[in-house]
Amino acid sequence: MNRRVVRLFSVGALLTGLLSACVPAPLRAQPNAQVQVQTALTPAPVQAVTGEGGLYRSPGPSALQLRTDRPAFVTAVLVPQSGGAQVFPVGAVAADTSVAVTLPGTRGFTQVFTVTSLQPLNLGAAAGARSLDEVARVVQQAAAPLPTGSYTVATTVYRVVSFGSVAVNASPSGSEVRVDGRRVGNTPLTLRDVPEGRVTVEVSRDGYDSVSQSVTVRPDATTQVSASLNRETGGLRVDSDVPARVLIEGQGAGGTPLRVRVRPGVINVNVVPLDPAARTETLLVRVNAHEDTSIVCRAAPEFTCSVR
Incomplete structure (x- = not known):
């Protein structure tokens, strides 16, 4: 998260x-x-x-x-x-x-x-x-x-002061809600006794990027907050000095040079040179959220790839 x-x-x-x-x-x-x-x-x-x-x-x-x-x-x-x-x-x-x-x-x-x-x-x-x-x-x-x-x-x-309410809905449901940094519950949620003025509403969930919004609370009114959370991802870069195809978890992802976003964790990457005489490289690669992981492949003396 x-x-x-x-x-x-x-x-x-x-x-x-x-x-x-x-x-x-x-x-x-x-x-x-x-x-x-x-x-x-x-x-x-x-x-x-x-x-x-x-x-x-x-x-x-x-x-x-x-x-x-x-x-x-x-x-x-x-x-x-x-x-x-x-x-x-x-x-x-x-x-x-x-x-x-x-x-x-x-x-x-x-x-x-x-x-x-x-x-x-x-x-x-x-x-x-x-x-x-x-x-x-x-x-x-x-x-x-x-x-x-x-x-x-x-x-x-x-x-x-005067008070208002804030109604928070999020996708996925059950996401954690914080108001001005203070945990107040999980979506869907209606918060009462919120002082008038500006507050920061943050919605978060493990495995997703959090969403933060600054909203204005008005007296005796309900302010609506909707958040759509996106899955956390990391960057994967594959470079080769010879043309090659890249498969991620067995699915074609494109040719080199390749720049894609993937879910964090350990993934299986196959780098297949277009030259049929060169061998395919298979790697298990750990990708961290919000970080870039690079695979660099070289043809000489034989086709090999390394993670950097």
Whole structure:
């Protein structure tokens, strides 16, 4: 099987990596913090066919669940892809107690910064902020009077997108299907929960050349993918300094010089000189997929052939 896998970074995964790397220091988990906080979104995200995590249908997750390891004060700051930041003062929370923060509907990439401190912090000035730097300045100024290690931040990211379906059919049936490099099943196959946008669908089967297509998935629609796989082949070249006929597995293939495609494996090749006085050469030749195998024949001192 010749697999030419094309892996594409999804937009969401790329954005997550880039934005996480660019988060200002005041909005990151603080070193040597004396308080810790854990967060999780509810409900769970969609199990996307592409394997990308943190994806939700509109309007997005309903709540942020948080839990601190000691009594603390919590404020959640939501930064959507478009529009200003929203501030949710949670207030005092008891240790090891689950608290739910209701989240508004959003579109696209969203970050939630859960600021947890041992003393109350007023982060109201972050409301309406259009950048992470603005939010970070508010947090930094509010936390400046606190002793070192008195606050920390947990970052939660998700993306609200639309989903479509992809129906894959192939000849031969039963071929393996991968979406963005991730195995998802065998044909015929209908894939649901595929994020809108471009994805790469690869269809493969042992002994066949794989087929890879880039398709656009549209919201609430089914994209059809059809693939016809061709048998893997290797190249066979036969050259002779005297005219000769070539038989492959007992079947006439033509005269020298000969260039043909054959199935991989060990094959029987007969090279028959047109001169009746010269002997026929019979060879067992191994042909590898996607490689050329050469047979070279010479008449002197007697007709012989060799594989190169």
